[in-house]
Amino acid sequence: MEDQRKRLLKLEERITYLVHIKEGSEWGNLAALAEKLAHFKHSFYDFAEEELSEEIRKVEDAVAFLEERFEEHLTAMERVRIVRCPQRFTLRDILENVYEDFTELGGEEDVNVDPSMVVAKANIMRRVKNKVITQQVMVIGHEKGHGEEFRNGGSSKPWGNEKALRYMAVAETEGIPIHFYNFTPGAFPIEDYPGAAQQIARNLYALTKLRVPIISVISEGGSGGAEALGLSDFRLMFSHGYYSVISPEGGAAIEGKIREGEKLPKELVAACAENLRITAEDNLSQGTIDRIIQEPILGARRDDFGFFRQLRYEVIRATDEVVLKTKSLRAFRAYEVKRRMAAAEAAEEPHIDISWDLHRDEIKRLLSLRSRKYRDMATNSFGGKASPAMALWHRLEKAVSHVYYSFRYDLLKGQQKQMQKMFQDVSGEGSVFLQRLSRPITEAYDFISRKPEAKAGKATAVRVGANPEERLERGDTYMSPLANEDRTVTCPNAEKFGCRDLWVPDLYGEFCGVCQTCGHHFPLEYEWYLKHLFDPDSIREFNSExxxxxxxxxxxxxxRLKADRAKTGRNSAMITFDARVMGVDLVVAMLYSDFRNGTVGSAEGEKFVRACDRARLRRRPLLCYVHTTGGIRIHEGTLGVIQMPKCTLAVREYLDSGGLYMVVYDNNSYAGPVASFLGCSPYQFAIRSCRIGFAGQRVIRETTGQDIPPDYHSAKSALRRGHIQGIWDRREFRQNLYKALMTMGGRNLYYR
Amino acid sequence: MNQDIDFDAILSKYRSDPFDYVHIHTRHTGRVRFKVTEGAQVKGAGGEWHHLPGSLLFVLYRERNPKPIYSSTFGEVSALRRELEGNFVEANEKVMTIKHPLTKREIIESILRKVLSNFNAPERAKYFFAMDIQARIDKFGPRAVTIQPGDEVFTMSLMKRDIPVYYSGEPGIIHSIYFKPGISVGHGEPLIGVCPPGRLPFIQKIISRVKAEWE
Known part of the structure; x- marks a missing residue:
C-alpha cells in the first residue's frame, strides 16, 4: 500500500502543478480529478490494493493525457508561470545533480553577501576511454530558492553582481571555464553602492574580454539582471524558460498605460507575453541564443534526474564546442561533437579528450570569436542596409581609410613621437650640460652686473583648456520653438528658493532654459545642443539611412514608428555624426527623446557600434550625449536586450585600442543603456537637473515595496554615489566638454 | 516664580480655542480660481519626505501661468473669500484661512516653548553632554540636573575636534532634551529646554492636565 500512497502523492503534485500553470482548475476538469484523489486519500483503506492501483492508474492516464495536450498548446504566459512555479528546479538542484562536488564561494545560504547570487567552484565529470576526467568550472547564477525569502526570488542586488564579477576574475586567473545560470526575474533596482545599473555595466564590460570560455544557460532571463551574467561564448536556453526585455506584467503596464496600484487585465498580460516573443523557440529564431535544451513535458522539476543528466551533457558539449573553435587542431573532435549533436538519442557527453585550458593564441581567438558573435547579432532587425554595390563601396572606403589612418597615426605619428621624444631628451641633456659649463661664467657676470631688483620668476604656467572661444552673439543662438509663447512658467524649486516666474521667450531664449535664481534646467530639445555645442557647420551625419x-x-x-519618423524626419532614436568642439574633432552618438523616447533598439545599437568603429578607425574621441533614453525598446524584445552586450563590446574594443570615450547625461537616462554601454564609460558627466538611474520610481516601489526620496535619481545623488564625475551647467557645456577633452585626452587626445 | 506665567490663562486659551489659524495669502498678483469650498477638509503635505503635495486650495493665474497652491497643513477651510473667485487680486492678499486643530503634542510643545528657556546649538555639529552632566543624567535623570550659566554642559564635536560649550541663560534644571548624541544638529536648533526649579511642578501639572483633557 505504501507504493499506492506514493503514487497518490505524486499525482496530487502533478495536478497542483497543472492548476498552478493554468491559474485555476477549470481547464481539463482538473477539479474533478483533484476531488477524486481526495476521495482516494480519504478512503484509502476502504479499497483493496488492486482496486486502488487500478483507480490510480486511470487517473494517471487522464493526467498524462492532459499534460500532453497542454504541452502542445503551451502559451508564452504559461511558460512564464512554469518558470515561476515552486516545483521548478533551481540552481541549487543543478549544482547537486549536474556537478560532482562544489564549494559555495562568497557566503552560504542566508549568511551571504547576496543570497540570490550563488557562486560555486565545482567539478564536472566526463568519461574518456573508460577513464573518468574531472574538470573544474566556476558556476555563477541566480538562486530563486523557492520558499526561501532571503533569496529574493533570484533578483540579485548590486553587491550580488559585484560578487559575481569578483569570482569571474578568479576564474580568469585560474583559467577555468565559467558556467552561468540565469534564474532571475530582473535585477533588484536600487541605486545603493555599487548601484544596479553601474554594476551590470561593469560586469558586461569585464565579460567582453574575459579570457576564459563562458557558457550561459537561461531559465528565467529577466532583461538587464540576466545580462549581468549573460554575455558568453555560447548561450543555451531551457525549452520551457523565458528570456525577455521586460516582465510581461511590466510590459502590460506600459502598453496598457495602467496606473500604479491598478490591477492588470490578465488578457493584456498574456497578449504582451506573446508579443514580446520570449520563448526559447522565439529566441532561437531571433539568434539571441545558440541552442535549446529540451526539458520533459511541461518543464523539468526538482526530481527530474534524467533531465539533469541531459543538462550535464549539454553544458559539457557547449564548453567543448567553444574550446574546440579556438584550437588549430580540431577537425576530428569537432566532427565527433557535431555528429553526436545530430544524433538525437545521444544523451551523454562525447567521449573525447578536450582540455579546457587555453593558450595565449587560443584566448585571442576566443575573444575574437566572441566579438564577432555579438557583432553579428540582430543585424537583420533594422532597415536601411546598403545595397550590395554600396556595401562593396563602403568596404572599399573603409579599407582605404584604414590604410590612410594607420599610415597617419600609427606610422607617421609614431615616428614623429619618437623623434620628438628623442629631441626632447637630447635638448634636456644638452641644456643641463651647457648649464654646468656656463654656470661659473654666468655667476661671475651676474656678480659684476647685479641689478638692484631681483628678477621675477618667469611664469611658466601652461594654460590647459584655454578658451579660444568668443561669446556667442545673440543673433547666432538657436531659438527654441518653445520660446514662441507669450506666458510665464514657474520653476519647480520656487517653493524652496523663492524663484521668480520666468517669461518663456526669455527662458528658452537668452536664459538657455535655466532658472536665473536657482539654476534649475528646464528640458530643451536636442537641436539646441546641435547648434550650441559644436563648431558651426562642423556636423557631418553618417549612417542616417x-x-x-x-x-x-x-x-x-x-x-507608432511611422508617426515618430514623420515627427522627427529621422529614422531612429540615435544620431551619429562627426563634429568639432573648439577645433577638436570627435565622433558623437546622440540619443534623443523625440523618437520613441530615446529607446535603444537594433538600429540604434548598430549605429552606436559603427560610431565606435569610426572613432577607432579615425583615432577620434567618442562622445555619447544622452539627451534622453527610456531604456531598451521593449517592442524589439530580446533583440533590444542584446544591444547591451553588443554595444559594450564595441566600447571595450574602442577603449582598448586607446580611445577616449565620454558620456554626458541630460534630462532622463534610465535602464538598459545606462546599465551597459553608457555606464561602462570611465568618464561620465551630467547636465544639471537631469535624472539618472536603473529603474524609475514606480518600478522601484513595486519591486522593492519601498518608496524612494524625490531626489533619488538626481544628478547630485548620482555624483554622491560616484556614478558620474561631475555636473555641468548647460550654458557651459561646450567649454566644459572642451576642457574635459583636453584634460582627459590631453596631448595624446587621439591615441594613448 | 510662577507668578510671571499665568498657566490658567494659557490653558483656558487653548481650551476655548484649540486651533491654529493658518492664513493663506496670494504670493503674487493674479486671477484666483478656488478649488475648495468653505468648510472643506484639507490635508497637508504627505509622504515620508513630505514630497506629496497637500490638497489643492486654489490656482493663481498670471501671464497664462497657472500656479497651483496647496495646503501645507491639515484642517478645515474657513473665512474663504468667495467674492475673489475669478477676480484679479494683489500680492499678499488674504484669500482663506485653514483652521488647523491642534494636537495634544502641538499644544504641549507650544506651552513649553513659552515657559522654557531653550539653549540653541551655536554651530552645525554633533553634540554630547559633558562627562559629569551625562553621569548625573544617567544616575538621577535629566530633571534632577541643575545647570548654571558658565557651566560646561556640552561637548561640541566638529571635524574630530571636541570643543566644550558653556551654558549661558537662565539657571535651572534640564527639562527637555532635543538632540541625540552623535547626530548632527543644525545651527540655531534647540539642544535643551531649561526650566527654573520652582517652575517645574507647575509645568508638570500643566502637561498632565493637557494630556488628560485633550483627546
Whole structure:
C-alpha cells in the first residue's frame, strides 16, 4: 500500500502543478480529478490494493493525457508561470545533480553577501576511454530558492553582481571555464553602492574580454539582471524558460498605460507575453541564443534526474564546442561533437579528450570569436542596409581609410613621437650640460652686473583648456520653438528658493532654459545642443539611412514608428555624426527623446557600434550625449536586450585600442543603456537637473515595496554615489566638454 | 516664580480655542480660481519626505501661468473669500484661512516653548553632554540636573575636534532634551529646554492636565 500512497502523492503534485500553470482548475476538469484523489486519500483503506492501483492508474492516464495536450498548446504566459512555479528546479538542484562536488564561494545560504547570487567552484565529470576526467568550472547564477525569502526570488542586488564579477576574475586567473545560470526575474533596482545599473555595466564590460570560455544557460532571463551574467561564448536556453526585455506584467503596464496600484487585465498580460516573443523557440529564431535544451513535458522539476543528466551533457558539449573553435587542431573532435549533436538519442557527453585550458593564441581567438558573435547579432532587425554595390563601396572606403589612418597615426605619428621624444631628451641633456659649463661664467657676470631688483620668476604656467572661444552673439543662438509663447512658467524649486516666474521667450531664449535664481534646467530639445555645442557647420551625419523597424511584428508598433519618423524626419532614436568642439574633432552618438523616447533598439545599437568603429578607425574621441533614453525598446524584445552586450563590446574594443570615450547625461537616462554601454564609460558627466538611474520610481516601489526620496535619481545623488564625475551647467557645456577633452585626452587626445 | 506665567490663562486659551489659524495669502498678483469650498477638509503635505503635495486650495493665474497652491497643513477651510473667485487680486492678499486643530503634542510643545528657556546649538555639529552632566543624567535623570550659566554642559564635536560649550541663560534644571548624541544638529536648533526649579511642578501639572483633557 505504501507504493499506492506514493503514487497518490505524486499525482496530487502533478495536478497542483497543472492548476498552478493554468491559474485555476477549470481547464481539463482538473477539479474533478483533484476531488477524486481526495476521495482516494480519504478512503484509502476502504479499497483493496488492486482496486486502488487500478483507480490510480486511470487517473494517471487522464493526467498524462492532459499534460500532453497542454504541452502542445503551451502559451508564452504559461511558460512564464512554469518558470515561476515552486516545483521548478533551481540552481541549487543543478549544482547537486549536474556537478560532482562544489564549494559555495562568497557566503552560504542566508549568511551571504547576496543570497540570490550563488557562486560555486565545482567539478564536472566526463568519461574518456573508460577513464573518468574531472574538470573544474566556476558556476555563477541566480538562486530563486523557492520558499526561501532571503533569496529574493533570484533578483540579485548590486553587491550580488559585484560578487559575481569578483569570482569571474578568479576564474580568469585560474583559467577555468565559467558556467552561468540565469534564474532571475530582473535585477533588484536600487541605486545603493555599487548601484544596479553601474554594476551590470561593469560586469558586461569585464565579460567582453574575459579570457576564459563562458557558457550561459537561461531559465528565467529577466532583461538587464540576466545580462549581468549573460554575455558568453555560447548561450543555451531551457525549452520551457523565458528570456525577455521586460516582465510581461511590466510590459502590460506600459502598453496598457495602467496606473500604479491598478490591477492588470490578465488578457493584456498574456497578449504582451506573446508579443514580446520570449520563448526559447522565439529566441532561437531571433539568434539571441545558440541552442535549446529540451526539458520533459511541461518543464523539468526538482526530481527530474534524467533531465539533469541531459543538462550535464549539454553544458559539457557547449564548453567543448567553444574550446574546440579556438584550437588549430580540431577537425576530428569537432566532427565527433557535431555528429553526436545530430544524433538525437545521444544523451551523454562525447567521449573525447578536450582540455579546457587555453593558450595565449587560443584566448585571442576566443575573444575574437566572441566579438564577432555579438557583432553579428540582430543585424537583420533594422532597415536601411546598403545595397550590395554600396556595401562593396563602403568596404572599399573603409579599407582605404584604414590604410590612410594607420599610415597617419600609427606610422607617421609614431615616428614623429619618437623623434620628438628623442629631441626632447637630447635638448634636456644638452641644456643641463651647457648649464654646468656656463654656470661659473654666468655667476661671475651676474656678480659684476647685479641689478638692484631681483628678477621675477618667469611664469611658466601652461594654460590647459584655454578658451579660444568668443561669446556667442545673440543673433547666432538657436531659438527654441518653445520660446514662441507669450506666458510665464514657474520653476519647480520656487517653493524652496523663492524663484521668480520666468517669461518663456526669455527662458528658452537668452536664459538657455535655466532658472536665473536657482539654476534649475528646464528640458530643451536636442537641436539646441546641435547648434550650441559644436563648431558651426562642423556636423557631418553618417549612417542616417539605418532605420528602426518592427522586427517582432509587434501589434500597433508600425504606426507608432511611422508617426515618430514623420515627427522627427529621422529614422531612429540615435544620431551619429562627426563634429568639432573648439577645433577638436570627435565622433558623437546622440540619443534623443523625440523618437520613441530615446529607446535603444537594433538600429540604434548598430549605429552606436559603427560610431565606435569610426572613432577607432579615425583615432577620434567618442562622445555619447544622452539627451534622453527610456531604456531598451521593449517592442524589439530580446533583440533590444542584446544591444547591451553588443554595444559594450564595441566600447571595450574602442577603449582598448586607446580611445577616449565620454558620456554626458541630460534630462532622463534610465535602464538598459545606462546599465551597459553608457555606464561602462570611465568618464561620465551630467547636465544639471537631469535624472539618472536603473529603474524609475514606480518600478522601484513595486519591486522593492519601498518608496524612494524625490531626489533619488538626481544628478547630485548620482555624483554622491560616484556614478558620474561631475555636473555641468548647460550654458557651459561646450567649454566644459572642451576642457574635459583636453584634460582627459590631453596631448595624446587621439591615441594613448 | 510662577507668578510671571499665568498657566490658567494659557490653558483656558487653548481650551476655548484649540486651533491654529493658518492664513493663506496670494504670493503674487493674479486671477484666483478656488478649488475648495468653505468648510472643506484639507490635508497637508504627505509622504515620508513630505514630497506629496497637500490638497489643492486654489490656482493663481498670471501671464497664462497657472500656479497651483496647496495646503501645507491639515484642517478645515474657513473665512474663504468667495467674492475673489475669478477676480484679479494683489500680492499678499488674504484669500482663506485653514483652521488647523491642534494636537495634544502641538499644544504641549507650544506651552513649553513659552515657559522654557531653550539653549540653541551655536554651530552645525554633533553634540554630547559633558562627562559629569551625562553621569548625573544617567544616575538621577535629566530633571534632577541643575545647570548654571558658565557651566560646561556640552561637548561640541566638529571635524574630530571636541570643543566644550558653556551654558549661558537662565539657571535651572534640564527639562527637555532635543538632540541625540552623535547626530548632527543644525545651527540655531534647540539642544535643551531649561526650566527654573520652582517652575517645574507647575509645568508638570500643566502637561498632565493637557494630556488628560485633550483627546
Amino acid at each position: 539605418i532605420r528602426s523597424v518592427n522586427p517582432l511584428q509587434y501589434k500597433g508598433f508600425d504606426s
